[in-house]
Amino acid sequence: MIYDLPQANTSLSSLMEKNIYNRTIALSALFQCAEGVRQLAHTGKVDSELYRTALYSLCTENNDEILDIFEGLNHLNKGFRVLTFQLGGEGLSPSGDKKNLEVTRYCINLLHLQKKLQANPSLFQKIIDGITDVQRQLNHFKLEDTTITDRLADIYSQTVSTIGPKIIVNGNQDYLAVKSNAAKIRTLLLAGIRATLLWQQAGGNRWKLLLERKKMQNQAHEFIKKNRSI
Numbered sequence: 001m002i003y004d005l006p007q008a009n010t011s012l013s014s015l016m017e018k019n020i021y022n023r024t025i026a027l028s029a030l031f032q033c034a035e036g037v038r039q040l041a042h043t044g045k046v047d048s049e050l051y052r053t054a055l056y057s058l059c060t061e062n063n064d065e066i067l068d069i070f071e072g073l074n075h076l077n078k079g080f081r082v083l084t085f086q087l088g089g090e091g092l093s094p095s096g097d098k099k100n101l102e103v104t105r106y107c108i109n110l111l112h113l114q115k116k117l118q119a120n121p122s123l124f125q126k127i128i129d130g131i132t133d134v135q136r137q138l139n140h141f142k143l144e145d146t147t148i149t150d151r152l153a154d155i156y157s158q159t160v161s162t163i164g165p166k167i168i169v170n171g172n173q174d175y176l177a178v179k180s181n182a183a184k185i186r187t188l189l190l191a192g193i194r195a196t197l198l199w200q201q202a203g204g205n206r207w208k209l210l211l212e213r214k215k216m217q218n219q220a221h222e223f224i225k226k227n228r229s230i
Contacts, residue, residue: 018203020212022066024083024219026198027209029057029070031086032079033192034106040181040188041102041171050078051184054191055143058152059134066198074227080220087213102170109167110189114196116163123159127190130155146180153186160193161186 016022033054039046053075063069070076086104117124134151141147167189175181 016066016198016201020215020219022202023199023204023208023212024080024216024223025066025070025076026195026202026204027216028076028079028083028220028223029053030079030107030110030192030195030199031082031103032076033188033195034103034110035078035082036188037106037169037185037192038100038103038171040185041169041176044172044175044178044181046184046188047078049075051188052144054188055148055152057194058131058187058191059138059143059148061135066202069194069198073223077224077227080223080227084217084220084224087217106167106169106189106192109165110192111196111199113160113163113167114193114200117160117193118197118200120163123163127155127159130159146183149180149183149187152190153183156186156190156193160190 032050036046036050036054039050053070056071056075057069060069060071067073082103086099086107117127130151134148134155137148137151169176169185176185
């Protein structure tokens with residue numbers, strides 16, 4: 001199973017080492033999902049590889065190692081880049097762009113919701129049951145099929161969205177009002193919850209986020225270099 005119930009001692013959580021390597025991957029995946037939400041809200045489109053990686057992370061049962069959840073290092077390249085920028089102390093990127101506070105806010109909100117979710121085992125189980133149903137649907141539908149996205153979005157609405165406070169997505173209302181965009185945003189937020197669980201399982205917490213920012217930036221830079229050589 002791709003998720004772990006609170007206090008469970010099986011699956012990836014019991015095998016994952018609590019180190020910078022794994023925490024950087026998990027946090028980058030979270031930033032990547034938040035960036036996808038931003039893209040949809042402001043442009044009505046999302047990078048196809050970014051979105052497919054989010055779908056895969058929710059639906060795969062191949063989870064012997066953390067990178068298996070994302071089909072390898074190269075599928076998180078956008079997340080590594082967003083992490084290095086968002087965790088930096090500078091107010092501007094090298095190109096002069098301002099830091100995107102929306103992306104950071106989505107990440108903080110998801111980390112908060114994940115804690116509340118883990119304190120509610122019955123709701124957590126509802127997510128697991130829903131994901132299991134989606135995995136069965138993949139016997140009949142492709143991963144990128146709208147049926148899969150709609151079901152994942154429905155799982156988010158029936159579980160995470162009921163906890164509160166709801167995440168307010170800012171953007172162009174013309175794009176946000178499109179049903180397919182709204183479904184993709186909810187799916188990305190559910191994938192973000194998945195990433196926050198990995199972050200916790202890898203030993204991530206508020207203090208690690210504050211004290212290891214530079215180390216995670218450096219690790220993300222190393223990942224980006226490896227992706228260039230692939």
